[in-house]
């Protein structure tokens with residue numbers, strides 16, 4: 252699969268767990284500088300694809316090319332400086348304070364002998380400010396609410412300062428205000444040049460924020476395109492099995508899916 256404006260492409264990507272195939276020869280092209288949202292029903296393979304794109308999960312087959320070079324050719328620190336993943340099931344080490352967890356986002360930027368620098372300070376401070384976690388700095392991560400913890404994980408990813416950010420259901424646990432705040436933040440980062448890829452479940456949020464949607468079902472990519480191209484009543488029915496009408500969002504004009 253060749254896309255001149257893609258920063259990360261996967262071709263013929265197949266992935267399994269313990270011999271059970273769950274992703275079947277999919278092609279994915281993530282446009283550089285775009286905000287891409289992966290949508291699909293539960294168990295359709297979204298997280299598995301995302302983890303594989305971040306080289307966290309091994310693929311059985313397929314080529315992944317990141318910025319002109321095979322993903323496999325990157326050293327782990329080199330890759331972590333350029334591409335970051337917020338997993339769906341991030342678990343923090345027990346007894347760790349928020350500031351310490353977020354500072355881990357700076358590790359890929361350090362050599363074996365390098366000390367903490369003012370740049371590291373600046374990156375972590377900015378990440379905490381952007382995610383509203385500054386006041387939580389000395390709290391233990393395992394004693395936070397689900398939403399607070401989620402914002403801490405996002406802060407870690409921000410502190411990592413990668414060109415490409417992959418986020419698996421980043422709005423989980425967040426109240427509606429924080430959901431939009433986080434999506435606004437991701438959009439700002441995206442407009443500042445970062446390539447953002449997020450798995451979301453809310454079709455209308457996806458339609459508002461995404462330049463590009465990747466629609467998955469049963470371990471396959473069923474369609475890729477802009478929200479207005481993709482979100483039709485017929486496709487929503489085919490992929491999610493619900494009867495809906497698609498109208499224009501009265502605020503943004505993007506497609507808005509309303510269940511009948």
Ligand SMILES: Nc1ncnc2c1ncn2[C@@H]1O[C@H](COP(=O)(O)OP(=O)(O)OP(=O)(O)O)[C@@H](O)[C@H]1O
Nearest residue numbers: 268269273291292293294295296297298299300339
């Ligand atoms: N660690 C694992 N071991 C075995 N099977 C797994 C594992 N993780 C996921 N699977 C299976 O792989 C398939 C795809 O799962 P995946 O988590 O990628 O889907 P998803 O689209 O992200 O789902 P959801 O919206 O529920 O998060 C599912 O059938 C799931 O049961």
